[in-house]
Amino acid sequence: MLRLGLIGHPVGHSLSPWIHEQLMELEGLEGTYELFDIDPEEFDQQIHALKDKGLDGFNITVPYKERIIPYLDEVDSSARALGAVNTVKNTECGWVGYNTDGIGFAASVRNRYPEIFSNEQRVLLIGSGGASRGIYHALMEAGLSKIDIANRTIEKAEEVIKTASTNNDSKALSLNKAAEQLNDYGLIVQTTVVGMSPNDQEVIINLHNLNEEAVVSDIVYRPLETRFLQEAKNRGAQLHFGHEMLLQQAVYAFHIWTDANPDASLLLEGFEKKLKGV
Numbered sequence: 001m002l003r004l005g006l007i008g009h010p011v012g013h014s015l016s017p018w019i020h021e022q023l024m025e026l027e028g029l030e031g032t033y034e035l036f037d038i039d040p041e042e043f044d045q046q047i048h049a050l051k052d053k054g055l056d057g058f059n060i061t062v063p064y065k066e067r068i069i070p071y072l073d074e075v076d077s078s079a080r081a082l083g084a085v086n087t088v089k090n091t092e093c094g095w096v097g098y099n100t101d102g103i104g105f106a107a108s109v110r111n112r113y114p115e116i117f118s119n120e121q122r123v124l125l126i127g128s129g130g131a132s133r134g135i136y137h138a139l140m141e142a143g144l145s146k147i148d149i150a151n152r153t154i155e156k157a158e159e160v161i162k163t164a165s166t167n168n169d170s171k172a173l174s175l176n177k178a179a180e181q182l183n184d185y186g187l188i189v190q191t192t193v194v195g196m197s198p199n200d201q202e203v204i205i206n207l208h209n210l211n212e213e214a215v216v217s218d219i220v221y222r223p224l225e226t227r228f229l230q231e232a233k234n235r236g237a238q239l240h241f242g243h244e245m246l247l248q249q250a251v252y253a254f255h256i257w258t259d260a261n262p263d264a265s266l267l268l269e270g271f272e273k274k275l276k277g278v
Contacts, residue, residue: 002031003054004257007047007068008061011035016059018274019250022267027260031056038064047071057089057257059250065099065130072097081163082137084130087253098256101131102138104249105219109187109240110142111248111265113215121186121215122146124178126204128156131219132191136160136170145169148185150178150205175205182209188232190218195226203228212236219245224275247271 002024006016012035020033038046040063047068050058060068065084069075072085073094079085085097110117123144125132128151139147145166149157150173157172164170173181182188182205194204200223207228210216216232221242229239251264 002029002257003034003056004031005034005036005055005058006061007036007038007050007058008064009038009040011037011061014061015246015271015274016250019247019267019271020254022270023251023254023260023262026262026266027258029258029260043067051095055090057087057253059253060086060088069097071095078103078137081165082130082134084134086249087256089256098253099134100249100252100256102134102136103252104247105135105189105217105245106138106142107252108244108248108264109215109217112240112244113187113238116187116215117142117144119186120144120146122184123148123187123189124182124185125149126175126178126188126190127151127192128153128160129192133160133163135189135191135219137163140164140166140168148173148178150175179206179209182207183211185211186214188214188216190216190220190226190228193220195228196220197222201227203231207231207235210235210237214238215240217245218242221246221275224272243271243275244268 004020006014017033024031065086068085075097079097079099082099084099087098087100089096128149145168148171149160151157154172154174161170194202212235214237216237217240218226218228219242220226233239247264
């Protein structure tokens with residue numbers, strides 16, 4: 001009987017219980033997935049109480065991906081490099097932290113557009129927050145070395161690039177400069193919250209110079225098709241959706257907890273209906 005969960009604040013809107021209940025059903029496993037909405041002022045007390053619950057594992061969402069680290073007994077090397085944990089497994093040695101954000105993104109892109117990796121496309125990441133950092137590292141590990149980062153503050157983009165463990169051809173750009181040379185990129189990834197409901201008419205960058213053969217991705221999944229993706233589609237680009245990344249992140253976390261390898265594609269249609277409220 002698996003006991004899983006999610007900590008964060010707030011968490012009431014999370015679809016993680018639905019995803020993991022479906023994954024357990026696919027694998028013929030029984031268990032529960034609970035939501036733990038932890039008040040920031042009670043974090044220390046609530047985390048120690050959580051240890052007494054004997055969960056097999058749990059996910060972490062904002063604002064606790066960094067704050068959880070001192071409470072862990074071990075941190076996976078990839079998560080340590082990112083400075084953030086979104087998945088914890090309860091082992092004989094205690095709580096072990098992992099990060100599935102970037103891995104989930106890379107897996108979801110590889111499933112739909114494997115040619116990006118075989119052709120070593122030049123990549124543009126828009127934004128320099130935690131999601132951008134995770135995706136940057138995962139794409140580097142997948143063999144893509146030509147990854148530029150555009151951000152309102154160029155210095156923050158430079159900080160992400162400096163975290164790379166190998167030499168690369170990455171450049172930090174302003175949003176305007178990135179818009180000017182958008183035609184150079186085969187994969188463009190919007191990693192910020194710009195365009196998320198209720199501000200779903202916002203677009204972070206002008207797409208006039210978009211290469212019509214490019215794959216354009218937005219990690220926002222509410223709405224399912226953001227204004228950013230709509231404009232990319234109108235210019236002939238291929239689309240990659242944020243909910244595909246979310247699903248693959250969950251699948252990888254589930255693998256960490258159970259060693260199972262469920263097929264995420266079996267949940268995709270149902271997940272889309274869930275997001276649409278059908």
